[in-house]
Amino acid sequence: MHKKGLQYVYRCTYVAAVGGLLFGYDTAVISGAIGFITDKYTLSPAQTGWIASCALIGCVIGAMLAGPVSDAIGRKKVLVFSAVAFAVSSLGILVPWGLSAFVLFRLIGGIGIGIASMIAPLYISELAPAAIRGRLVSIYQMGIVCGILTVYFVNAGIAGLHTAEWNIDTGWRWMFGSGLLPSILFLVLLIIVPESPRWLAGRERLLEAGTILDRINGAAKAKEELQAIRDDLSTKENNFADLLSPAMRKRLLIGIILAIFSQVTGMNAILYYAPEIFKSTGDGASSAMLQTVLIGIINLLFTLVAIRYADQWGRRKLLLIGSGGMALCLAIIGTVFYYKAVGSYLILVAILAYIACxxxxxxxxTFVVVSEIFPTAMRGKAMSVCIFFLWAAVYLVSQTFPMLQAAIGEAPTFWIYMSMSVLCYVFVWKMVPETKGKTLEEIGASLKQ
Structure with missing residues (x-):
């Protein structure tokens, strides 16, 4: 692959990854605002839970709509729609309307998150050369992590501007409103990137598709790849019912179960409730917040490790190493809570090691594999279904973690997540194929066997 082609595909990838940054930013902004919203509107615990999680309903809707809509009008146009949804949500919450309006605009923002969570990795995978596709799709995850870290600091900066009374009345609106800036940046950057060449080929816009592939891979490779794409598109499967066909069933099962495991192994419980977990170990609120930022930093650093080794070690090996390590760390966390040895630094080390894994x-x-295993004609719809289950699992974990804590205690709760990690290891070992170094069409052909 020539140097200019490499620069071009990286530029397109980083633009799409801004969608991941908005995903992380808009998901995590609630963490700094929820306390002020609760005080302003004197919310009950049930109301607080709804206000904190209402965006997830929008995420589920966005994920389900994104696939078929992007198949109809193109990947790039749907990314533009997600940026608009983020901007409308940020601006709408900034205006001092009531709580019902807040829920409405959070739902709109959630639709943007759901769309970005599905279309951005799909777009990158359809543009990326096989040799570096794992690295490029992993850059999308880096965007999510950077968005989460950024909004932690933005929230802290806004909260420190004025008094607590100002934060309760106005400050939390500025936290959400700050998302308008990266939304506009995303809209502007999308101007410079092309449509997905595989989507163009599916619409018989072969000259445009060939021009983009030529720019990435050179003329000879582009011609060969375009022919492989056309052969792959010759499948008659192109609607939701065809996802249950014999050729698609195994792929759909792999995508859905992997998406669910990415959440039921407990990551979002730790991300969303980290300060409360650390406070339950005896740490003060300020120390707990500092440790939470440390989680964000570790998450970013080890995402960079994934980007470095995704195409060298392979997806399957990294999934096995990670899920096995997560199971071990969760066993340690549960045991520390069981023996009430929570004053030690062991739990912090175990949680940070879990985040790294x-x-x-x-x-x-998860995003890499799910974006790779489906044929071009079905990729949008199939990914919509997988990401729908991912967001449903996010909602399940975020709602049940505090309930499990109250009902059975911290130790059994973390042991449940440990059990899920063990099951994930077995599932990856038995079911998930290695896809590194193969074109999307070669992966599809191997999964038909």
Missing amino acids: FAVSLGPM
Whole structure:
């Protein structure tokens, strides 16, 4: 692959990864605002839970709509729609309307998150050369992690501007409103990137598709790849019912179960409730917040490790290493809570090691594998279904973690997540194929066997 082609595909990848940054930013902004919203509107615990999680309903809707809509009008146009949804949500919450309006605009923002979570990795995978596709799709996960870290600091900066009373009345709106800036940046950057060449080929816009592939891979390779794409598109499968056909069933099962495992192994429980977990170990609130930022930093550093080794070690190996390491760390966390040895630094080390294992495996590799295993004609719809289940699992974990804590205690709760990690290891070992170094069409052909 020539140097200019490599620069071009990286530029397109980084633009798409801004969608991941918005995903992380808009998902995590609630963490700094929820306390002020609760005080302003005197919310009950049930109302607080709804306000904190209402965006997830939008995520589920966005994920399900993104696939068929992107098949109809193109990947790039749907990414533009997600940027608009982020901007409308940020601006709408910035305006001092009531709580019902807040829920409405959070739902709109959630639709943007759901769309970005599905279309951005799909777009990158359809543009990326086989040799570096794992690295490029993993950059999308880095965007998510950077968005989460960025909004932690933005929230802290806004909260420190004025008094607590100002934060309760106005400050939290500025936290959400700050998302308008990266939304506009995303819209502007999308101007410079092309449509997916595989989507163009599916619409018989072969000259445009060939021009993009030529720019990435050179003329000879582009011609060969375009022919492989056309052969792959010759499948008659192109609607949701065809996902249950014999040729698609195994792929759909792999995609759905891997997406579910990426959440039911407990990552979001730790991300969303980290300060409360650390406070339950006896640490003060300020120390707990500092440790939470440390989680974000570890998450970013080990996502960079995944980017470095995704195409060298392979997706399957990283998933096995990560899920096995997560199981061990969760066993240690549960045991520390069981023996009430929570004053030691062992639990912090175990949680950080768990985050590191997730960041090199299930975090980025779920998006990589799910974006690779489906044929071009079905990729949008199939990924919509997989990401729908991912968001449903996010909602399940975020709602049940505090309930499990109250009902059975911390130790059994973390042992449940440990059991899920063990099951994930077995599933990857038995079912998930290695896809490194293969074109999307070669992966599809191997899964038909």
